[in-house]
Amino acid sequence: MIDKNQITEVSLTEEQEMYKENVLDHFKNPRNFGTLLDCKKEKGLNPLCGDQIELFVKLNNNKIEDIKFNGKGCAISQASASLLTEHIKNKDLNEVKQVNEEKIKELLGIPISYMRIKCANLSLKTLKKITGE
């Protein structure tokens, strides 16, 4: 039998590094969660996790006047949607178009493994459908 004490002694750092407090907070208390009427909207699906995102974007003078998202899925997909909407709200469309995978990783601030990049990028991909890239 394995020595349980030895295992529980292993520090949590690696996992905690992966799911930092900030990410968990955005997952549990997502910002801009909900729906909007009279706006542009798009859906995104990630077949790996079964993550779903729906983005609602209200544009005014090439500016993101309001943005909301709806969805369910893993912590990484949902937290990144929350972080992304927070980041681009009230920003100019040209600026929004600059947002890329690197920016998403920066917003999340955690190491994203190769297999999870799709989760992290789901909201960005959905946004790109709206901004027409």
Next chain:
Amino acid sequence: MTIKQTLSMEMMKQDFPILKRLINNKEIIYLDSAASSQKPQIVIDTIKNFYENTNANIHRGVYKLSEEATIAYEEAHKKVADLINANPNEIIFTSGTTASINLLAYSLGKELKQGDEIVLTELEHHSNLVPWQQLAKEKKLKLSFIKVKEDLTLDLEHAKQLINSNTKIVASTHVSNAIGTLIPVKELAKLAHEVKAYYIVDGAQSVPHMKVDVKDLDVDFLAFSGHKMLGPTGIGALYGKRELLEKISPFMYGGDMISEVTWEDSTWNELPMKFEAGTPNIAGGIGFGVAAEYLKAADPEKIHAHTKDLAEYARDRLNSIQGVTVYGPTNSENRSNIVSFNIEGIHAHDVASILDKEGVCVRGGHHCAMPLMTKLNLQGTVRASFYLYNSYDDIENLVLAVEKAKQVFNK
């Protein structure tokens, strides 16, 4: 809870070189054999040896190398046939379960006409669903699904209602890869044959783990994958009753599968070549044969008992953790080596990622059974599947990793 050491399967762990590898200084706790199993040294050596000493095309050359390769490839059919109590000419090598089922959807599909019915179950993997669904759309066939009951077993009464004189094909999995339910295939075979329908079994999850005797079960076709049963990837099989394989059309046309070709027409080679067009995965096939031989020697009944004991123990341990829900049939008789569960408030993929950091390899997600997950109102589950090289220690590691996931998410 008593730990039943059914057999010294753990001794066999030594045959699997990958399990000696450390990742992040931790042993690999491999609990994803339902997705793909690890390979014993003898299978790896067989493939290496083929390329180093025997490699040549089969059925074509008259020289020594080609002869040896041909004999080895044909022997492999025999070894796979022996495992499921079939004849070697009833075993068609394909690239795997998915290819086997697509072959059937094409070849049997040719016989079907508008209004014919296909009956599946709600427990199917996408690979035993999408080919039939698309065939049904194309040919205007009726497609229906035998329901799973509240206790996650198959509703045989519903099966009796659905299967009727218009039913031409009944196809079901043997073991659900998503929630581990064992399907009463013998009963379904009877129901299908009463209306003269073909009965097809997706054996991807059963052939690796338990005794599957095609004669005893009386199935018409059985599809399975080499990579889930200790063999290499890119190889699998379709078993079919000889008279049926002789009757139905080939799926792929080309070299090797013909007997005689003129400008105008062709006749087909004998079984199984009729269905094995083109140069096959020769090394893979030979490795697959050795895997089947290894399994037979290990005794499928013992493997089933061992992996099921592990799964039952894992269920008990996981059930005792607060916030964990384990899915699957309530009655242990209908359960297999697969344990599907969730931790409240944590998505299956996040659980799988955290478990990975502890060296525990599990699958998280919908397990290629999206309609089933939707029906059960689940976004997905975490799935631990056990095989002959797993042990009770692996379960202790799993349980500790699950506790850790809860801590990370403050649950």
